[in-house]
Amino acid sequence: MTAVPLLAQCLLSLAAFSCLCLATPRNARQLSHPRWRAPLYWGGWLLLGTAAITAVTTGGWGPGLAALFGALTLAAFIVIGLATYRPGGLVHLLVAGMIGGAWLLGKLLLSAAAPDFPY
């Protein structure tokens, strides 16, 4: 079993929780702009949904969900820590999580479309 799906879920969850955290009223006032609140909020849920779909399609309902919850726990822990002690880092985490998550997701999709793709 490869670690790529789980890594993808971790990165997507990090990006998702960063979005949702930035969308909270306090952070929206201080870190972004109130008009970003709704897009961040819905973007966060969209990313969470993507992570969940990745989990269930790659791992099935049992291990997939177990993996997803593990990833969510880790991501929430990191995001809350960052929001408390280095709130400025949330934006960086969001960008990094998005890029990394999208890259791994692309990798997964490619290998699903062409199983013999040389990885």
Place this chain on the structure above:
Amino acid sequence: MTTQNASAETPVKAGFRQTMAWLHTWAGLTLGWLLFFIFATGTAGYFDTEIDRWMQPELPPAQIERDAHKTSAVLLEQLRANAPGADQWLLALPIDRRQPYARIFWRGADTGAGASAERDNRLVDLHSGKTLEGRDTGGGLQLYRMHWLLHYMSRSYSDWIISFATLFMFVGLVTGVIIHKKIFKDFFTFRPKKGQRSWLDAHNVLSVITLPFQFMITYSGLIFMGFSFIPLIVAGQYGADGRGDFYNEVFSPPGLVEEAGEPAPLIPLAPLIDEAGRHWGEGRIRSIDIRHPGDSNARVVISEDAADSVAAGAGRLVFDGVSGALLHSAPSASSPAMGVRDVFIGLHEGLFAPPLMRWLYFLSGLLGAGMVATGLVIWAVKRRQQADRKNGRAPRGLLLVEKLNVGTVAGLPVAIAAYFWANRLLPVAMPTRAAWEAHAMFLTWLALLVHAALRPRTRAWREQFALAALAYAAIPLLNALTTERHLGQSLAAGDWVFAGFDLTVLALGILFGWAAWLAGRKQPAAGRTAPAYPGTALGDAS
């Protein structure tokens, strides 16, 4: 109970919430220290075989071999030489982290016919065919088994205690969700340096972000304990003394028979292994269990490896040991209920988990221990604050809880470190070595409970956390001094079991050092800041 913040609620709603808060507080407190022990030792159990290997540094690197033909030939030769006339030969094949070396077990061997022991359990070196000798140790397995056997207790007591602890935990989870009014709104909220408020935030955050894990682990724990917890269900079907029958029917392979007393040659294993390969695919055999080898009623039970599926149950094939006929093919789950049980138990044990997933399990377990610890601390902080406000002396119950908190939350981790220290420091030839590793752990814990009882509260926290920091951070050094496999060597050789262990304890040492530093800081005046947040989420959770 005291509910100073509940006045803002409507009476009916507050009444329900207050009851739940009362339940949460006392269900959590009464068995909180035990739950902390269960979480700490159970979490270590996610790396049980890795800890096993660290605790036997004499053993070579893992000998994973998926070719059952090759392994079984080596093992069978050993069994023939060492255990003639045995009732049972068991061949455990080294196919993954759970079984890193080939192992043989036998019982009922005939010492008159040249058996080296009536029963024995040995690791076998696949390259040389010789027995692998590691130091006597309880290993990660003993540490992990403590989390439900409680080590010194007989099974009839420990089962009940663990069942109650699990049930209390479940009550704690449900009531916790009920009294937490803003799970989503306060999801990201942690306000440090605000005394009691910070402890509540920490407790909330740790609980909420691990909530799925907590429910899974507690619910599956209840399933584990179900047979001792609800014995009447089994008794109703099998009679009051029928538990043995019940276990046999549900868990033993079908089709086993008594010895016939007539010698007959054991069939070669190769065709049976091929047959198993046709059922499950190649390289999926975990163990080969031979009953009455050399008898005309011999049976060969081949068990499937179920490590890559969540369900803990595995398929089994039962063969006639003389003719080689396939007698039974037991699927992994014999009934839907058994299937559900297997999935939950599989999730609890996490045996299916590949490395990254295993680390997430480990993290969830640690955070769970943190949840229990913060809960215990809140109980004390809150009452300490009330006692201070009244300018009165702290009640005895509060003092007891405070001291148990230090001696458990900080003391138990030191005790677990002592377990590892004992492994390296006790003489290798010592006869009761494995037992003394555990004694060292519990004696250390006792010593730290005494220390906590004698020292002033804040000093006790700081001193014990500092000791924990030292005890963990020095383990890699201890390992370097007592074995050849120090961190530099293991990193260079890519020996991730040893490197991983050393780096993890180092990280734990740093974490405890940080905790010691936090405990040594001047405490913020909690009494003055708390009223600034009247009626907030868990403010009424007492």
